[in-house]
Amino acid sequence: MTFTTETTSQNGRSTAVPARRRAVFPFTAIVGQEEMKLALLLNIIDPKIGGVMIMGDRGTGKSTTIRALADLLPEIDVVADDPFNSHPNDIELMGDTVRQMIDQGADVPVVKKKVMMVDLPLGATEDRVCGTIDIEKALSEGVKAFEPGLLAKANRGILYVDEVNLLDDHLVDVLLDSAASGWNTVEREGISIRHPARFVLVGSGNPEEGELRPQLLDRFGMHAEIRTVKEPALRVQIVEQRTEFDQDPMPFLEKYEPQQKDLQKQIVDAQERLKQIAIDYDLRVKISQMCSELDVDGLRGDIVTNRAAKALAALEGRTEVTVDEIRRIAPLCLRHRLRKDPMESIDSGYKVEKVFDQVFGME
Template sequence: MTTMSSSQTFNSSALQHCRPQHFGRRPLRAAQFGSCQRWACVLQTQRCQQRTNLQCHAVAAVVAERAKAVERIPTLPFVKIAGQEDMKLAILLNVIDPKIGGVLIMGERGTGKSVAVRAMVDLLPEIEVVPGDPFNSSPTDTNLMGPGALQMYRTGEKLPKGQAKTPLVELPLGATEDRICGTIDIEKALQEGIKAYEPGLLAKANRGILYVDEVNLLDDGLVDVVLDSAASGLNTVEREGVSIIHPAKFIMLGSGNPMEGELRPQLLDRFGMSVNVTTLLDVDVRTQMVLDKMAYEEDPDNFCYESSKEQGELRQRLVEATKKLQQVHMPADVRLKISEICSLLDVDGIRGDIVTNRAAKALVAFEGREEVSLGDVEKVIGLCLNHRLRKDPLDAMDGGTKVKLAFQRITRPREAAEADRAKQEAASKTAAGSKAGKKAGSWGGLP
């Protein structure tokens, strides 16, 4: 009988999975044994891969279930956010007219910046999309179609239609440029040997909202990329032989704490509106906020149900304002006043003029009227210009106050002149009072 060395010993259980020709009454030769051993290793590898796939599917199922559980928890209703009227107004105006250019919300921690942004999504209507399309493509508007849907449309294929919630995409601080703009699909490159584009966050945010928390801590280069796409409505990608242009029309919302750093003036100018929020000091408002928060945490579904009527009314107002926006008229003299104010404040460029015009018209549409007045401009011009002013470290006056004074000087010159005279008289009286009781020729009242 043929004997086997120790290197040729094998597990008998592995033979059960070997090829049939390796079995018989005769003893196995060394060559036959080697083939059997290799085949057993292949089967064992396949079993490991199957177990790994099952584990991956199990983990993915758990993650998906947790994500669904989080999605089932409703957000705090927008109408229940107490105070911060300027912040809420700026957000609503951008919903009515996304061409305003987004909102930059700067303020201390705990002032409701992130809560307001996430609550806004529930006010937005559902959008018509091509199901399964990563770009949220519109089945009818070619300007809102991704590359795949646009190609199908041009070849005459009928695009399927579906409804989806307006997407809210949050851009994390650790995101890279490839993750934001998109990159090569490695899986297709390895499996199929083709160069394919994998959409990034800008593609997912198309026709929705892109929210950047702590935007002042994000790399300036990434902020430039995002703001360029927000302004142009397109994202151009050039990666390893892949060249693609896809729509990226979204509302850009950024928030941050000014104590952690400021944005460059070039980046500030790219945001349509800017709001500085502070902690509410009114005792009644703070108490109501605490009660609402506790009620929401105790029973979110019931709390949102009680606010559903107000939410529905506000949602309907936004829909009607969006439809009515094209009917709003702005008189020529109002446009001239806006430009005069921007010139008086020495605002660089004309973005401030354009945004103020758009914001005033959106406010009029939101209030159900058809003609813009100077009163409407006064409500929004501070939000549109305060972040575009040149900052003087020695000047303690904030940008919003400067804009209000400039508006008063242009629209109500007589009142502004009287206010200036009153300030001068008050300053003169203060100076005269400080000199009273001093000896002539004395310095500082000293002998």
């Protein structure tokens, strides 16, 4: 496993210097939880899917999987010493200062940086999340003195909120608004500052500790349900792998490096292929018919299902969406959008599959 830190050479490009950083359990070594892994990968390929809500038992590897995914991703080009991880070329992913420098023809130093995985603590305040404006400095010096928050740090990365169902509803609203728009706006005393905040939002929680309000749950692109592994042989395999990694991480990481590199290349290729993916008109009509028959409010379910099906086709190297992709992602995209009936015991994912079979003639 190669560990690097970022440095900037005189020509503005980065050079890699070997360094030590904390070993992270490899994504490709994680056993089971296929639904969660697929939902995360599809959101990395197309962040506009809108994030993932992971609900399930405690101790099922939610945090481990998300950290492993962030570590797997290739390094990205960022503007050196920029608090927003600004992209050196994409205007939608750069802060105002960097954009002004580029408009003026100034040389912008660029470095390579690992994709950020920002953990949002449960007791975080709105100022800590969004950032604060120093009014005194702004008035006395005439500059927009801004102290960036966690949303700035998460730009072009992953923002992980554990126990999101216990987070204040207003804060969840702020996170979802930023994730959807790709921008964070802070306003105070007539001063307004805006910066890019394009990130993959991942929330997790235990349903025993309370559900997220339906209005907020609907705004997560996908919903993955995970359960404790029941099969004894698989449980033993998980325990043995974790023990082997904890005792001596380096040989374990080296063993999985070929699989890690293969998956990393697969993700990069899928991101490049995504724009070319086509989805037949008849399939789009059937997706909307399925959403209609499930009585899904609004059109967010239709949009996310189309996006996720395209991302899955891109991940698997195809250029056209088939019925199989739609079948695999439909429960992930729609189960959390169904109206809850307290008297009904049927699993929402099973209900989606049943309607899918009827609409697509799979019965």
